Amino acid sequence: MNTHLQITGLSKSFEPPEKVVDQVSFSVNRHEIFALLGPSGCGKTTTLRMIAGFEPQDEGEVILNDRILVKSASGKPEKNSTGRNNGKKRKIFIEPEDRGIGFVFQDYALFPHLSVLRNVMFGLKNVPKNKREVRAEEILCMMGLRAFMNRSPFELSGGQQQRVALARAIAPTPELILLDEPFSNLDAVLRQSTRDEIRGLLKKAGMTAVLVTHDQEEALSFADRIAVMNEGRIEQIGTPEEVYYRPRTRFVAQFLGTTNLITAEAIGASALTEFGRINLNRPATGRVTLSIRPEHLTLEKPNPRIDNHLGEVVSKEFKGHDITYRVRIKARECLVHTDNRIHFRPGDQVNVRPLETGVVLEEPDVAVASTAKEVAV
Numbered sequence: 001m002n003t004h005l006q007i008t009g010l011s012k013s014f015e016p017p018e019k020v021v022d023q024v025s026f027s028v029n030r031h032e033i034f035a036l037l038g039p040s041g042c043g044k045t046t047t048l049r050m051i052a053g054f055e056p057q058d059e060g061e062v063i064l065n066d067r068i069l070v071k072s073a074s075g076k077p078e079k080n081s082t083g084r085n086n087g088k089k090r091k092i093f094i095e096p097e098d099r100g101i102g103f104v105f106q107d108y109a110l111f112p113h114l115s116v117l118r119n120v121m122f123g124l125k126n127v128p129k130n131k132r133e134v135r136a137e138e139i140l141c142m143m144g145l146r147a148f149m150n151r152s153p154f155e156l157s158g159g160q161q162q163r164v165a166l167a168r169a170i171a172p173t174p175e176l177i178l179l180d181e182p183f184s185n186l187d188a189v190l191r192q193s194t195r196d197e198i199r200g201l202l203k204k205a206g207m208t209a210v211l212v213t214h215d216q217e218e219a220l221s222f223a224d225r226i227a228v229m230n231e232g233r234i235e236q237i238g239t240p241e242e243v244y245y246r247p248r249t250r251f252v253a254q255f256l257g258t259t260n261l262i263t264a265e266a267i268g269a270s271a272l273t274e275f276g277r278i279n280l281n282r283p284a285t286g287r288v289t290l291s292i293r294p295e296h297l298t299l300e301k302p303n304p305r306i307d308n309h310l311g312e313v314v315s316k317e318f319k320g321h322d323i324t325y326r327v328r329i330k331a332r333e334c335l336v337h338t339d340n341r342i343h344f345r346p347g348d349q350v351n352v353r354p355l356e357t358g359v360v361l362e363e364p365d366v367a368v369a370s371t372a373k374e375v376a377v
């Protein structure tokens with residue numbers, strides 16, 4: 001893989017010694033869309049602002065396309081031309097405007113008194129004056145905004161304004177685009193369509209991008225890879241499928257969606273649970289906490305010829321395309337999402353059957369976020 005952005009050991013305290021960003025490291029490949037996902041206050045925006053150069057870091061290094069943008073003086077001493085250690089620790093800080101980074105904010109930040117075309121031209125300070133208009137028109141055409149060129153920002157919908165903001169950021173062909181909660185001011189319907197359009201446009205332009213969001217669904221559908229942040233640290237980096245299906249920690253399991261947390265006795269490749277023996281995603285021994293998503297369980301009529309793991313349906317929530325059941329099994333409750341063809345009623349006896357392996361979580365567990373949805377079994 002071709003690493004385009006490399007972040008190493010980035011840290012920041014506003015009120016020492018409490019770190020709001022604590023040794024954050026990750027790399028983003030060329031043309032990749034990478035998301036920093038986490039609850040409010042976990043340090044996502046501060047990380048993004050340090051990459052952009054709007055916030056000085058306390059420690060760490062940012063390298064973009066083999067160019068050091070930021071380096072703290074606490075690293076190893078520099079070597080001189082003969083390869084000898086010269087004892088000096090050099091600090092590097094490239095100014096934001098010299099980093100080759102485009103930024104798209106939550107509030108679009110368009111100039112209200114300038115037309116769409118002039119807004120995009122504004123981002124082209126480094127292009128000769130006589131070429132700015134042509135370049136701005138080109139980018140607006142590519143982004144399907146040509147018809148709006150002479151309008152003012154207030155004559156556009158929120159989604160259109162956000163596309164103009166992206167056009168302005170992309171026009172100078174930056175090395176990297178940073179997007180800070182760019183869809184959060186849009187209503188639910190517009191948010192989804194704008195998200196799809198902007199993802200398509202970033203891919204079409206071959207951009208490398210880092211998105212900050214607290215919205216799990218947005219990160220899962222928009223990014224190629226996700227770093228899940230909690231209290232200033234990255235807990236897991238992976239593809240959307242990896243972080244959703246194989247969360248490493250309790251926090252990641254809960255933050256990415258509803259899950260059943262189950263304590264079980266593991267014996268190698270499987271563990272004994274209330275649902276009977278369940279295969280594990282990795283071998284383990286002794287007491288473990290497993291994460292099992294509700295859609296990875298199903299309900300069946302008890303079969304007198306097999307060893308059932310009997311539960312009782314406590315409640316049923318019909319949602320059209322699927323159904324959520326709350327089931328009591330051995331004095332505990334779990335959630336089961338089934339498709340809309342599996343019908344039981346509260347009070348029915350059911351067999352709870354796992355459809356997937358249980359995911360063994362790392363211990364010790366980290367604090368549970370307030371936004372997390374948990375059902376302990």
Ligand SMILES: Nc1ncnc2c1ncn2[C@@H]1O[C@H](COP(=O)(O)OP(=O)(O)OP(=O)(O)O)[C@@H](O)[C@H]1O
Pocket residue numbers: 014015020038039040041042043044045046047214
């Ligand atoms: N300039 C500042 N001075 C003091 N504290 C700050 C400053 N900027 C951010 N913080 C604090 O740092 C922590 C992390 O903030 P940050 O904005 O990075 O979080 P976030 O994950 O992006 O949250 P949100 O999604 O709510 O924007 C928060 O506790 C915040 O109050």
